[in-house]
Amino acid sequence: MSHQIKRVGLFGSALLAVGAAIAMQTAPSLSAPISNNPRPLTINAGPVRPQPDAQVPCGVQFTFTLNPNQTAQFFTFGWNPADTTVWTVMNDTINSSNPAVSLTNVATQRTSSTAVTYWLTVQNLTSSSQNIEGRFCTLHR
Numbered sequence: 001m002s003h004q005i006k007r008v009g010l011f012g013s014a015l016l017a018v019g020a021a022i023a024m025q026t027a028p029s030l031s032a033p034i035s036n037n038p039r040p041l042t043i044n045a046g047p048v049r050p051q052p053d054a055q056v057p058c059g060v061q062f063t064f065t066l067n068p069n070q071t072a073q074f075f076t077f078g079w080n081p082a083d084t085t086v087w088t089v090m091n092d093t094i095n096s097s098n099p100a101v102s103l104t105n106v107a108t109q110r111t112s113s114t115a116v117t118y119w120l121t122v123q124n125l126t127s128s129s130q131n132i133e134g135r136f137c138t139l140h141r
Contacts (some may be wrong), residue, residue: 045076045120045134058137065131066101066124074134077117081110084140089122091130100126 045062061076079085091101105121124130 041070041072043072043074045074047076047078048080058135060133061136062134063132064122064134065129066122067129068127069124071104071121071123074120074122075117076120076134077111077115079116079118081114081116082140083138085118086137086139087118087120088135089120089132090135091132093128093130095126098125100124101130101132 043062043064062074064072064074066072087103087106089101089103093100102123102125103120104123105119107119107121109117109119111117120134122132122134
């Protein structure tokens, strides 16, 4: 290594030393947290709630009160993987100026050949508590 430093000369060595110092100052710390957001609360929303036969079976799977700025993760299990199920959340608080709640993610876990678990992440976008309903519609049987 000293052989390579001699090759670049005194000026080149100084540039390498300065570059290394700058890299050390700007390199990200490995001990820095990946995210400032705490892990969301996980809530068991229960198994499939059977609905009366209808052309498009829809319903409310869960209700919950989200604290201000809270993110919660719900899971519900035992759903038929052959069905196409659409999820949404609705709050009951009127807010005409901004969105209040957001369904930020829907993930699936195939637990067997006949069952799916849905993982729903819901975020309260306001500084006040929000009562929500987790709603679904099964579009295909």
